[in-house]
Amino acid sequence: MPSLRSLRFTRRRVVAGSVVLVLVAALVGWAAWPDRTGWTSADEQITVKTGPAGTESVDLDARLYLPRDRDGKVPAVLLAHGFGGTKESVSDNAEELADRGYAVLTWTAQGFGRSGGQIHLDSPDYEVRDAQGLLDWLAARPEIQLDAAGDPRVGVVGGSYGGALALLLAGQDSRVDAIVPSITWNDLSKVFLQQSADTTATGVFKKGWAGLYFGNGAATLLPDAPEPAGSDPACGRFAADVCAAYLQLATTGTADATTLEVLRKSSPATVLDKIKAPTLLIQGAVDTLFPLSEGDANAKGIAATGTPVKVAWFTGGHDGGAGPQTDQDRVKYLTVQWLDHYVKGEGDAPSDDFTYSRVAGFSALDRGLVTNGYSTEAYPGLGGTGSTQVSLAGPAQPVANPPNGNPAALSSLPGAGSRLSELLGGVAADIPGQYATFESTPVTGAIEVAGSPTVRLRAASPTGEATLFVKLYDVDQDGAETLSAGLIAPVRLTGLPASIEQAQPVTVTLPAIVRRIDTGHLVRVVVATSDQAFLTPAKPAVYTVQVESTLTLPTVVGTPIANPQTIWRWVLGGLLLVIALGLAVVLLIRRRLRRRRHDETIEEYAETPLVVRGLRKAYADGFVAVEEISFSVQRGQVVGLLGPNGAGKTTTLRVLMGLTMPTSGDALVFGHRLMPGAPILSRVGALVEGPGFLPHLSGLENLKAYWRATGRPEADAHFDDALEIAGLGDSVHRKTKKYSHGMRQRLAIAQAMLGLPELLVLDEPTDGLDPPQIAEMRRVLKRYATDGRAVLVSSHLLAEVEQTCTHAVVVNKGRIVASGPVEDIVGESPSVQIEVSDVPAASLILEKLGVRSVTPDGASGLIVDMNGTSRSEAVASLVRAGVDVDRVVPRRRLEDAFLALVGDNSRGSGDR
Amino acid sequence: MSAVTGYRPSATLPIWAEVRRQASRRRTQLALGFMVLLPLIILVAFEFGGNNDDDGNGGGAFGSLVDLATSGGLNFALFCLAVSAGFLLVVVVALFCGDPVASEASWGSLRYLLAIPVPRVRLLAVKLVVALGYSLVALLTLATTGLLVGTLRYGWHPLGSTIAAAVPPGQGLLRLLGIVAYLAVIMLVVAGLAFLLSVLTDAALGAVGGAVLLWILSSILDQITALGSVRYLLPTHFSDAWLGLLSTPPQVDDLVKGAIAAICYATLFWSLAFWRFTRKDITS
Known part of the structure; x- marks a missing residue:
């Protein structure tokens, strides 16, 4: 029944289900709903005049993003892409800036994508002139804010190829109001012909x-x-x-x-002194193409004229990509802050502080880098705010230059993309015989390097020239060496002597790095003759190299930038606190409510084991199991709760055990109201709806486990009495899952009697017992209801109630139809069913004997209420009158009463 | 006097009684026994498996852990935890937390406990505490056995990982404890879910299976990157964040987020379980 009932759609379930469904739908909808973009965009074909004379026409494939909800004219941003890209490669940045209220013009530089023209490497005559044409075009647009006629309010943002364009454009056109060039070059001739020694050689x-x-x-x-x-x-x-x-x-x-x-023409170095637009320079620390020194040169050149310059480094670049999320967020924040102040005119002037980041480790989940951000008050350049000297040891060593640079050492993988972790993990490999090493002792304190380390190098070569690569390794205690960011210092020396004794030292400036050299690590300087990223002399030769003992490491001790993620720790702490407080409050309220509820006593019934008053139970689906039931059980009584299946007996007993909450009415045990968990239940022993045992424990263990759960002293249990009642003998030590139905039933009765509760409630106690056991059970129950104790037995078996109980309550269809002492219900003289050969004659004879009533029952049967007349006298009278008597069966009043009360209806009330 | 002498609501169903109730069950013994057995099985597999580990499934999160598993006791214990975290621990925790109430209901013994009467809140609280206790014991048994067996066979060496430098043994042990602690916190979601289902149903298998099934469903959804930020709400999203403790310095940001998610989910599930259980009609 319960399973069928649970399938029904009650109003509560439908409402609850709908609420859940709506919530889920709302959540999914919220997640899946496409955001309405805050901008609109339109592709444009812009024709600009270009070339040295400004006479060549070139079509540029461009796109203008405009903020959707703009209030009047808006400032513009010219967003340039990197080498090999198109306007599409910067669309994400363009959208973000457009969302922030800028008109953003992106275009594909000439020589790329769908734009016309050729690649002139950001030549002032071509690409830069194109950009000037774009400024003209912007100035003619009605949506764009103007500083003067033909002069739009505009910032230029770009990375790498686009970054150089920003610098060159700002140097060539004073209409530019601010620039944010990132990971770009200062001087292409120095970039592609890199020289780290202080000599004039190429x-x-x-x-x-x-x-x-x-x-x-x-x-x-x-x-x-x-x-x-x-x-x-x-x-x-x-x-x-x-x-x-x-x-x-x-x-x-x-x-x-x-x-x-x-190369010079395409280099910002030539125009730095003309740049008047405030410049935010972003340079990557993992960049072997345009290392930090390029950004440093730009910063110094622009700042020399008094133009505001701010520098930021991040852990990324042409080798490292966009870097970890924290760095990307920082760079974006700085860019927006710069543009907002210098282009839009909002917000305070950005401070002069310098921010950088240092690798803290690898992200375990996505294998990316994790960095910590730091800041200092001012840009320290590549020399750091301080320096630490480390002593290197190692003799002069011969190193061989391989013919045609093969095999060659490996330091970085140009164009391999942004697998930062691999790069920092150490792709570096040196070829034996081609390098010399000079090592320090383990450092005694951690060194926070930020900038370009310097060493002095002496070299001798039989050819008078040498191409060398100086690298700085951080070596941990286990000997694992790391080449920070894959950066190396290429050196080309000329005019060298053939012997090392005559060699003059040159200062080698190693590439700027950001790294913490931990305590116990040592520093190893390697001088190698080859590298796969560089062109080395084709002829084989053997050089001798000697690094002097002093390695100067520039240091910067920055203030850590607060990691926004740490807020979650406070959230976690707060959460735990809230949960603890909530739990405490709930427990306090519960305790108070409990005490108030359970302390109530109705004095009138304080000595009555059980009083049930107007009990009604309707289930959530509308099924009414108990309409209204009232009865009481007094001390010394064995009360039978009698009724057909489904009459509501079990539901009533469930309420008595505190398993079910009544819809109305109540049940009182010794004056205390029964409710789930009411302490008064401890004075009630029960067997309801069959036994319930732990199948893997023996009968005795089950009783002991049950008693342990009561928390009461073991002496109160009276195990011996209970076991005697159970009568299981040695079977008490077998697992209950091997018990027969009857054995389980007896054990359950014994469990109900543990502790000799004052009220014993038994549901169909004789179910599964054989006749001798039933007889024994009757005796036990009758004996139990002495000493002021009481028993309530429910049953659908009339004989059982009649023979066991002192009182009976007859229930049908959820209502009481009769109650009182069994004798009252049964009456003094039971009726008799007599089968005779002649019904009319027998009726007359019997009526003369003075019986109370004679009722025909079938073709040959009579039901006679004897009213004191003995059965033998009745039979004798009938036989004397010549009526044959086939059968005389005593018939109880209770059964009559029962049948009369409940109707001769085999269907239970549960089937209504 | 309302209760019988000797009865105190707060003394009913003592924790120890519930511990014994569960300890006597075969499934408890089997689950805990398997936690001891698993490291031994893994050890035997390593001993007889040879070194041909180039079967092409490297590169995953555990690829490196397999290679390192035999490098020392700490790494062996870590490997045992890593291979169990995804499924075995989930099943064991779901078993310990999903079974106790539902199985009492299915045996019919629940109503007799409530008729003692064990207050419903106390019954649920004791069952929950003991279930969590057994779950923790299982986790600790696995880690301890792994550490013991691994140390005896492979020695006491630094905790190695391919994503960072090796961690010295002393600190490595702390990291391992941290991982165990985080796994314990993450498993609170399973514990909460299984416990809620245990209260809602009479079928122990339904509660255990339901919790495992929902956990797997959440793991699958988490694999679908197209779901975007919705994934952050999934209880399994941060379930691998303990890997952050293998890097140097340890990355705890994801661990903190994972702990927040787990605690929120567990609190929600347990609140629902208590709310439901204190109001429902016990019909089994």
Whole structure:
């Protein structure tokens, strides 16, 4: 029945279900609902005049983003992409800036994507002039805020190729109001011919990156883009002069005057003194292409003229990518702060502080880097705010230069993308015989390096020249060495003596790094002859190198930037506190309510074991199991609760055990109201709805486990009495799952009697017992109800109630139909059923004997209420009168009463 | 005087009685026994499995842990925890927390406990405390056995991980304890869910299976990156955050978030369980 009932859709369930459904739908909808963007965008084809004379037309593929809810004219941002990209590569940044109220113009630089023209490497005559054309175009747009006629309010933002454009444009066009160039170069000739020693000799050709970029530029033709007429397959979309410069450089490894001119022209270094726009310079610490020194040179050059400059470093770059999330957030914040103040005119002027980040470890989940942010009050440059000297030891050592640079050591993987972890984990590998090492002793205190370390190097070469690579390794206690960010210092020395004794020391400035060298680690300086990223002399040679003992490490001790994630720790603490407080409050309230409820006593019934008053139980689905039941059980009584199946007996008993809450009415035990958990229940022993035992325990263990759960002293249990009643013999030590139904039943009765409770409630106690056991049980129950105790037995068996009980309560369809002493209900003289051969004659004879009533029962039967007449006299009279008597069966009043009361209806009230 | 002499509501169903009730059950003994057996099985597998571990499934979160498992007792214990965290521990915790109320209901003994009367809140609280206790014992047994067996076989060496430098043994032990503690906190979600289901149903299997099933469902949803930020609300989203304790310095941000999520879910589930149990009609 309960299972069927639970399937019904009650109003409460429907309401609860609907609420849950609506909540889930709302949550999913909220998550899946596309955000209404705060901007609109339109693709534009902008034709600008370009070239040295401003006469060449080029079509630029552009897109203008406008804030959707703009109030009047808005300031603009020119957002430039990196080398090999298109306007699409910066669309995310453009959308974010447009969301912040800027009109954002992105375009594909000439020579890339769907734009026309050729790649001139940010030449002032081409790409920079294009950007000036875009400024004109912006100034003509009605949506854009103007400083003067033809002068839009505009900031220029870009990374790498776009960053250099920002610098060069700001140097060439005073209409630019602020720039945010990131990971970009200062001087291309120094970038691609890198020289870390303080000599005038040309640097070492950075062939890895140069080749990658040249190939990248040559291959940026889209499948459906028109092939430029007369293009050279060797040059792709590169302009002829740029292409020639690359070919010359890559072939010889040195730059001739023309090449130098091309590279210089494309370098912001030439225009830094003309930049008046406040500049936020963002440079990456994991960048072997444009290392921190390029940003440093830009910062110094611009600041020299008094223009506001702010510098920030992050853990990323051309090798490291966008960096960890914390760094990306910081860079975005700084960019927006800069633009808001200098372009939009909102917010305070950004302070001069310098922020940087240092690798703290690897993220265990996504294998990315985790960094901590730090800040100092001012930009310290590459020399740090302090310095630590470390002594290096090692003799002069011969190192071999491999022919054609093969095999070559590995330090970085240009263009390998942003697998920062691998890069920092150490792809570095040196080739035996090609390097010399100089080591310090383990450092005694952690050194927080931020900037360019310097060493002095002496070298001798039989050819008079040497190309060397100086690297700084951090070596931990286990000997694992790490080349910070894969950065190395290429050195090309000329005019060297053949013997090391005559060699003059040169100062080598190693690439700027941000790293903490922990206590116990040692520092190893390696001088190698080859590197896969650089071009080295083709001829084999053996150099001798000697690093002098002093290594100077610039240090910066920054203030940690608060990690916004730490707020969650406070949230966790707060959460625990709230839960603890909530629990305490709930417990206090409960305790108070409990005490008030359970302390009530109704004095009138204080001595009555059980009083049930107007009990009604209706289930949530509307089924009424008990309509109204009232009765009482007095001390010394064995009361039978009699009724057909489904009459409401069991529901009544469930209420008596505190398992079910009545809908109305109540049950009082010794004057205390019964409710779930009421202490008065401890004076009630019960067997309701069959036994319930732990199947894996023996009968005795079950009783003991039950008694342990009461928490009462073991002596109060009277185990011996209970076991005697159970009568299980040795079976008491067997597991209850092996018990028969009857054995379990007896054990359950014994359990109900543990502690000899004053009121014993038994539901169908004789269920499963054999006749002798039933007889024994009757005796036990009768004996139990002495000494002021009482028993309530429910049963659907008339004979059982009649023979066991002193009182009976007859229940049908949830109502009491009769109650009182069994004798009252049964009456003094029971009726008799007589089967005779002649019913009318027998009726007459019997009526003359003075019986109370004679009722025909079937074809040959009579039911006679004897009213004191003995059965033998009745039979004798009938036989004397010649009536044959087939059968005489005593018939109880209770059964009559029962049948009369409940009707001859085999259907229980549960089937109503 | 309302109660019989010797009866005190706060003395009913003593914790120790419930501990014994559960200890006598075969499933408790089997589950705890398996926690001892598992490290031994893994050890035997390593001993007889040889070194041909290039079967192409490396690179996952555990790939590196497999390689390191035989490098010392700490790493062996860590490996045992790592392979159990995803499923075995979930099942064991669901078993300990989903079973006690539902099985009493199915045996019919629940109504006799309530008729003693054990106050419903006390019954539920004792069952919950003991279930959590057994869950913790299972977790600690697994870790301790792993550590013991691993140390005896592979020695007392630093805790190695491929995502960071090796951690010295002393500190490594602390990290391992931290991982055990975090796993214990994360498993509160399973404990809460299983316990709630245990109160809602009479079928112990339904409660245990339901909790495991929902946990797996949450894990699957967490794999679908297209769900975006909704995934942060999933109880399993931070279930692997303990890996952060293997890096140097330890990354605790995700652990804190995971703990917040787990505690919120567990509190919610337990509140619902208590709310329901103190109001429902016991019909079994």
